[in-house]
Each structure stands twice: as C-alpha cells, then as structure tokens.
Amino acid sequence: MAEGLMTIRFGTGEEQATVLATGPWVVADQLLAMEEWQADFTPGTQTVSRTMVWVRLPGLPLEYWDRAAIFEIVAAAGRPVELDGVSNEWRRIGYARVRVEVDAVTRI
Structure with missing residues (x-):
C-alpha cells in the first residue's frame, strides 16, 4: 500500500476483534495504529x-x-x-x- 501503511488479513472475525480490542501494539519499538477497513479508503x-x-x-x-x-x-x-x-x-x-x-x- 502507500508508504507507512499495510494491510493485515485475519483468519476469523473473532481474531480481528481481539487484535483491535487489545491494542495499542508496539512493533520494533514503534506504535502500530490499527483501524478496521473503511469502504472507499484510498491509501496515502x-x-x-x-x-x-x-x-x-x-x-x-x-x-x-x-x-x-x-x-x-x-x-x-x-x-x-x-x-x-x-x-x-x-x-x-x-x-x-x-x-x-x-x-x-x-x-x-
């Protein structure tokens, strides 16, 4: 996707809900902000x-x-x-x- 953005696909809706509900997440010492996909989203x-x-x-x-x-x-x-x-x-x-x-x- 655009610079600084990535798409994550989960195996189930339950996994997605758990990940979105239990953040914020830190990856490689950086805060990872996650949002549920929105219709008509244009990267960047x-x-x-x-x-x-x-x-x-x-x-x-x-x-x-x-x-x-x-x-x-x-x-x-x-x-x-x-x-x-x-x-x-x-x-x-x-x-x-x-x-x-x-x-x-x-x-x-």
Missing part, C-alpha cells in the same frame, strides 16, 4: 486521527472508585474504552488504569 490520502492510550490514575481516592466515576474522570482526555484487568477486578484499589481513545489531531 488519510492520516491517523485517533489513537488509544492508557491513562493512569495513581492515588485515586476510594470515593471515586467505581467504573462510572473513573470513566467520567478520564473522559476529559477522550473516549473511555475499558479498565485494565487489575482495575476492573478491584485488585489494587487506589490505582486505576483506563484505555482511552483520543483525538490525536486536536490533543497533540
């Missing part, structure tokens, strides 16, 4: 405008320790996607980590 004409980042909330007070409150806090950075496994299972109260989709064009 679009730029990456969104990315996934992990937002850490160390020292989070106990009164804010529920999914809705945590998502509301990180919504200032972007669209909350999921809590990491440790935070979701309340294995380490006081420290939360949330995967957030951010608009790379307006945030950076």
Whole structure:
C-alpha cells in the first residue's frame, strides 16, 4: 500500500476483534495504529486521527472508585474504552488504569 501503511488479513472475525480490542501494539519499538477497513479508503490520502492510550490514575481516592466515576474522570482526555484487568477486578484499589481513545489531531 502507500508508504507507512499495510494491510493485515485475519483468519476469523473473532481474531480481528481481539487484535483491535487489545491494542495499542508496539512493533520494533514503534506504535502500530490499527483501524478496521473503511469502504472507499484510498491509501496515502488519510492520516491517523485517533489513537488509544492508557491513562493512569495513581492515588485515586476510594470515593471515586467505581467504573462510572473513573470513566467520567478520564473522559476529559477522550473516549473511555475499558479498565485494565487489575482495575476492573478491584485488585489494587487506589490505582486505576483506563484505555482511552483520543483525538490525536486536536490533543497533540
């Protein structure tokens, strides 16, 4: 495809969903941004405008320790996607980590 772009074909839709849901990925020390194929996509004409980042909330007070409150806090950075496994299972109260989709064009 165009410079800096590649196409990845998955064996099943389940594999594709897993890969897209569990990023971001780092390959050769570079962040690999992945998006589902869009109709009428023309290689080399679009730029990456969104990315996934992990937002850490160390020292989070106990009164804010529920999914809705945590998502509301990180919504200032972007669209909350999921809590990491440790935070979701309340294995380490006081420290939360949330995967957030951010608009790379307006945030950076």
